[in-house]
Amino acid sequence: MKIEISNGRLIDPRHGIDRKTSVFIAAGKVAAIGAAPSAWHANRVIDAGGMIVCPGLIDISARLREPGFEYKATLESEMQAAIAGGVTSLACPPDTDPPLDEPGLVEMLKHRARSLNLAHVYPIGALTAGLKGETITEMGELAEAGCIAFSHADAPLADTQVLLRAMQYAATFGYHVWLRPQDAHLSRGGVAHDGEVAMRLGLPAIPACAETIALGTIFALARVTGSRVHLARLSTHEGVACVREAKREGLGVTCDVAINHLHLCDTDIGWFDAHCHLVPPLRGVRDRDALRAGLADGTIDLLCSDHTPVDDDGKQLPFAESEPGATGLELLLPLTLKWAREDRVPLASALARVTADPARVLGVDAGQLAVGAAADICIFDPEQRWTVLPDALKSQGKNTPFLGLELQGKVRYALVGGQIVHEG
Amino acid sequence: MLRTSPNPQLNADGALQHLLTLEGMPAEIIERILDTAVPFVSIAERDVKKVPLLRGKTVFNLFFENSTRTRTTFEIAAKRLSADVINLNVGVSSTNKGETLLDTIDNLVAMNADMFVVRHAQSGAPHLIAQHLSERQRDHIHVINAGDGRHAHPTQGLLDLFTIRHYKHEFSKLTVAVVGDVLHSRVARSLIHGLRTMGVPEVRAIGPQTLLPTAVEKLGVRVFHDMRIGLAGCDVIVMLRLQSERMKGSLLPSAGEFFKHYGLTADKLALAKPDAIVMHPGPMNRGVEIDSAVADGKHSVILPQVTFGIAVRMAVMSMLAGG
Numbered sequence: 039m040k041i042e043i044s045n046g047r048l049i050d051p052r053h054g055i056d057r058k059t060s061v062f063i064a065a066g067k068v069a070a071i072g073a074a075p076s077a078w079h080a081n082r083v084i085d086a087g088g089m090i091v092c093p094g095l096i097d098i099s100a101r102l103r104e105p106g107f108e109y110k111a112t113l114e115s116e117m118q119a120a121i122a123g124g125v126t127s128l129a130c131p132p133d134t135d136p137p138l139d140e141p142g143l144v145e146m147l148k149h150r151a152r153s154l155n156l157a158h159v160y161p162i163g164a165l166t167a168g169l170k171g172e173t174i175t176e177m178g179e180l181a182e183a184g185c186i187a188f189s190h191a192d193a194p195l196a197d198t199q200v201l202l203r204a205m206q207y208a209a210t211f212g213y214h215v216w217l218r219p220q221d222a223h224l225s226r227g228g229v230a231h232d233g234e235v236a237m238r239l240g241l242p243a244i245p246a247c248a249e250t251i252a253l254g255t256i257f258a259l260a261r262v263t264g265s266r267v268h269l270a271r272l273s274t275h276e277g278v279a280c281v282r283e284a285k286r287e288g289l290g291v292t293c294d295v296a297i298n299h300l301h302l303c304d305t306d307i308g309w310f311d312a313h314c315h316l317v318p319p320l321r322g323v324r325d326r327d328a329l330r331a332g333l334a335d336g337t338i339d340l341l342c343s344d345h346t347p348v349d350d351d352g353k354q355l356p357f358a359e360s361e362p363g364a365t366g367l368e369l370l371l372p373l374t375l376k377w378a379r380e381d382r383v384p385l386a387s388a389l390a391r392v393t394a395d396p397a398r399v400l401g402v403d404a405g406q407l408a409v410g411a412a413a414d415i416c417i418f419d420p421e422q423r424w425t426v427l428p429d430a431l432k433s434q435g436k437n438t439p440f441l442g443l444e445l446q447g448k449v450r451y452a453l454v455g456g457q458i459v460h461e462g
Numbered sequence: 463m464l465r466t467s468p469n470p471q472l473n474a475d476g477a478l479q480h481l482l483t484l485e486g487m488p489a490e491i492i493e494r495i496l497d498t499a500v501p502f503v504s505i506a507e508r509d510v511k512k513v514p515l516l517r518g519k520t521v522f523n524l525f526f527e528n529s530t531r532t533r534t535t536f537e538i539a540a541k542r543l544s545a546d547v548i549n550l551n552v553g554v555s556s557t558n559k560g561e562t563l564l565d566t567i568d569n570l571v572a573m574n575a576d577m578f579v580v581r582h583a584q585s586g587a588p589h590l591i592a593q594h595l596s597e598r599q600r601d602h603i604h605v606i607n608a609g610d611g612r613h614a615h616p617t618q619g620l621l622d623l624f625t626i627r628h629y630k631h632e633f634s635k636l637t638v639a640v641v642g643d644v645l646h647s648r649v650a651r652s653l654i655h656g657l658r659t660m661g662v663p664e665v666r667a668i669g670p671q672t673l674l675p676t677a678v679e680k681l682g683v684r685v686f687h688d689m690r691i692g693l694a695g696c697d698v699i700v701m702l703r704l705q706s707e708r709m710k711g712s713l714l715p716s717a718g719e720f721f722k723h724y725g726l727t728a729d730k731l732a733l734a735k736p737d738a739i740v741m742h743p744g745p746m747n748r749g750v751e752i753d754s755a756v757a758d759g760k761h762s763v764i765l766p767q768v769t770f771g772i773a774v775r776m777a778v779m780s781m782l783a784g785g
Binding site: 232233234236237238239240241242243245309310312351354355356357358359 | 651
């Protein structure tokens with residue numbers, strides 16, 4: 039299949055390309071940019087006039103809910119959501135049921151994902167067996183099965199000695215460790231940011247220091263072990279300052295923020311809106327602004343959706359009893375664009391945070407469109423407006439604080455390995 | 463971020479649809495509730511203690527958390543208004559069988575309920591029910607929050623306001639102290655909102671750091687950790703109940719030490735104004751938050767609070783569902 043994408047504005051942040059040009063695809067790869075290769079005959083021409091052509095998005099945290107939570111979402115539904123959102127590669131956290139702590143589970147997931155032939159799936163292995171925080175997993179076996187990193191997802195890891203040893207063991211073999219910085223004790227039972235909103239609503243709270251204390255611990259252990267660490271889901275302005283300082287020191291850490299925390303804060307909870315029950319909790323305006331500034335200046339390396347489909351029953355409960363999380367794969371692009379527009383971040387820099395930067399953190403050869411690269415491509419209309427309604431989402435999870443909001447930017451085509459997998 | 467209306471308990475005309483919280487409730491509505499309650503106090507002193515305002519209406523007392531006292535006062539209030547009252551201790555029935563909160567509500571709606579009086583251990587449960595009824599276009603059904611988690615207990619707040627107005631006549635010159643476990647107290651939150659709305663110039667929150675929530679001063683209160691300083695010049699002292707599971711642990715070392723610092727004794731009471739009144743939402747822990755001599759003394763208005771509570775609940779119910 040030879041495809042020609044013509045008249046589009048090509049933005050490839052990795053190679054600093056931002057110009058109106060054509061892209062030629064053959065044998066699953068980018069065959070040429072600009073002038074057609076010799077003896078070119080396209081099977082299909084996509085007129086991308088008025089559209090932006092960029093590398094397929096890479097979402098480093100998307101829960102596909104398999105195995106174990108198929109009533110909330112299935113691999114099929116969520117992979118459809120991914121490509122509809124222009125996401126051509128995604129990493130999934132190990133908090134499935136059972137957790138991804140055995141090679142067989144990882145192989146099955148990879149196999150199922152491959153057979154759907156949609157987005158590329160990179161499983162993240164569990165750092166400890168059953169995510170119980172006691173025994174480290176067979177990381178070697180899991181890596182062989184396809185795990186690209188090891189994490190504890192949102193499960194508490196209270197025992198610092200286990201964390202030290204897990205990081206030592208991972209460092210021995212050069213495995214990447216992803217950790218969500220949140221002190222297990224200070225966050226116990228909490229569902230909202232420790233501030234005025236939680237106080238007024240009478241919701242059990244998680245203080246900001248739960249994040250900074252955990253960051254301090256992780257940084258100390260990273261110095262001792264030399265472990266490569268990625269910090270998942272920063273939420274506080276103090277946390278951003280800690281990471282900035284650690285990077286200045288030369289500690290090789292990377293970190294991310296989720297779309298919800300980039301745009302929302304605790305006041306959005308309103309009168310107990312369970313869609314705003316998220317992990318980590320939405321924090322204050324000052325925190326949100328620091329996260330936005332941190333993402334712009336590169337302190338925060340990348341933006342992810344933290345896609346977590348929850349069924350209606352899980353949300354139609356009193357706030358603290360409701361299941362945390364929000365669907366996000368289909369919102370990643372428009373919310374990246376919204377941030378770029380509002381904070382006047384150049385489009386190429388903003389798109390880097392969902393393409394080249396996550397590729398760098400994942401250590402995969404994706405998120406770029408040089409000649410010879412795999413043709414994983416997202417083509418979107420940056421002007422098209424659409425309203426976030428349940429029927430507009432392919433994801434089985436309709437739970438998002440953005441429900442009812444009009445967003446700008448719609449994916450028109452997604453290509454994976456040179457095949458058109460989505461047309462919208 | 464879009465679905466939340468600014469005040470879910472008021473209807474489009476600004477009238478009371480539900481009673482969920484005192485936060486954001488207009489002073490005129492609070493005043494009207496208190497005024498409506500006045501004649502109901504005297505009804506209780508008559509031979510025939512009934513008025514027909516809610517005749518033919520069905521009130522469901524939905525208690526997802528046990529509370530004999532509060533449930534009883536709502537039951538009496540509804541019966542004195544001639545309503546039919548059904549008591550459901552849901553905590554020990556359907557939810558244990560896996561039925562969700564909203565399933566329970568849908569079933570009771572199908573039984574033609576007119577009003578739900580809801581007590582729930584989780585903050586926000588009555589809001590969820592009210593929102594659900596609105597989504598189902600059941601706007602003729604009213605929800606009264608009878609206490610949700612740490613969030614709100616608006617009828618308690620109203621009866622406290624009624625009691626204060628009864629003894630002090632006006633709010634605009636008062637100093638009111640709220641003492642003890644503010645962190646876990648829905649009573650404190652509702653009362654503080656009510657006092658601020660009614661124009662009380664000085665509301666004080668007194669307690670150790672472990673029992674005062676972060677940002678409590680944003681409610682418009684002055685924080686005191688030393689009870690002796692905090693009580694100076696007070697017109698009204700509201701003692702909060704300390705749950706027994708919180709008396710020993712990481713919040714407090716012991717009930718005894720709490721009583722030493724924050725228990726209301728005669729000598730501490732003497733620091734307040736000579737005509738100060740002492741209130742407590744009940745049930746009291748004598749010797750923990752309040753000394754018996756004070757609880758039973760001449761400053762105490764704790765039992766009148768209970769009497770007024772029925773009148774205030776009658777007022778709320780009649781305003782919501784009395785046509």
